[in-house]
Amino acid sequence: xxxxxxxxxxxxxxxxxxxxxxxxxxxxxxxxxxxxxxxxxxxxxxxxxxxxxxxxxxxxxxxxxxxxxxxxxxxxxxxxxxxxxxxxxxxxxxxxxxxxxxxxxxxxxxxxxxxxxxxxxxxxxxxxxxxxxxxxxxxxxxxxxxxxxxxxxxxxxxxxxxxxxxxxxxxxxxxxxxx
Numbered sequence: 001x002x003x004x005x006x007x008x009x010x011x012x013x014x015x016x017x018x019x020x021x022x023x024x025x026x027x028x029x030x031x032x033x034x035x036x037x038x039x040x041x042x043x044x045x046x047x048x049x050x051x052x053x054x055x056x057x058x059x060x061x062x063x064x065x066x067x068x069x070x071x072x073x074x075x076x077x078x079x080x081x082x083x084x085x086x087x088x089x090x091x092x093x094x095x096x097x098x099x100x101x102x103x104x105x106x107x108x109x110x111x112x113x114x115x116x117x118x119x120x121x122x123x124x125x126x127x128x129x130x131x132x133x134x135x136x137x138x139x140x141x142x143x144x145x146x147x148x149x150x151x152x153x154x155x156x157x158x159x160x161x162x163x164x165x166x167x168x169x170x171x172x173x174x175x176x177x178x179x
Contacts, residue, residue: 038058038067038071040054040058040071040074041074042074042075042142042147042150042151042152043150044148044149044150046150046151047113047151048113048115048120048122048137048139048151049110049113049122050151051075051139051151051152051153052110052113052122052124052137052139052153053110054071054075055071055072055075055153056102056105056108056124056126058071058072059072059094059102059103060102060103060104060105060108062094062103066087066091068103069087069090069091069094069103070087072090072094073085073087073090075152075153076090076152076153077139077140077142077147077152077153077154078142078144078147078152079154080152080153080154080155098158099156099158101126101128101131101133102126104128105126105127105128106127106128106129107126107127108124108125108126108127109124109125109127110122110124111123111124111125118140118141118143119138119139119140119141120138120139120140120141120151121136121137121138121139122136122137122139123135123136123137123159124136124137133158133160134158134159134160135156135157135158135159136156136157136159137153137155137156138153138154138155138156138157139151139152139153139154140152140154
């Protein structure tokens with residue numbers, strides 16, 4: 001889930017493209033609002049939005065133990081797992097400064113998901129006290145068993161914004177979601 005799969009050239013084009021999707025129309029929840037189930041695995045019935053929510057909800061509950069991290073890792077795509085795993089290495093990445101807020105955020109805002117064919121992107125904003133951190137999740141619908149037709153996270157890109165600035169408006173980028 002953690003290794004960004006968006007190269008800098010694509011990210012720059014992504015940020016400069018004029019087709020705007022506002023993250024202002026979003027839902028907000030805290031990490032204790034959702035289902036506390038730990039028996040959750042990738043399934044074709046989950047939408048991209050649900051996969052992102054499952055991962056963030058699990059990580060938000062990961063303050064004690066590694067169970068939430070293990071749940072999030074289950075929803076990382078096989079290619080992402082190969083790059084970020086095993087799970088103890090994945091956990092170490094989450095405990096670092098770039099992604100650490102995912103383990104102890106107070107609330108999350110989910111932006112609108114953009115889906116093109118078998119790729120989806122979703123902006124999210126995490127809040128902790130006065131801190132706000134924006135991320136872009138990239139998901140792909142898998143084509144190989146045992147995950148055929150399951151949405152799984154290929155990467156998460158942190159998008160830093162100055163303190164006090166509004167959440168960024170994230171443009172659509174055909175090159176990003178057709179990759």
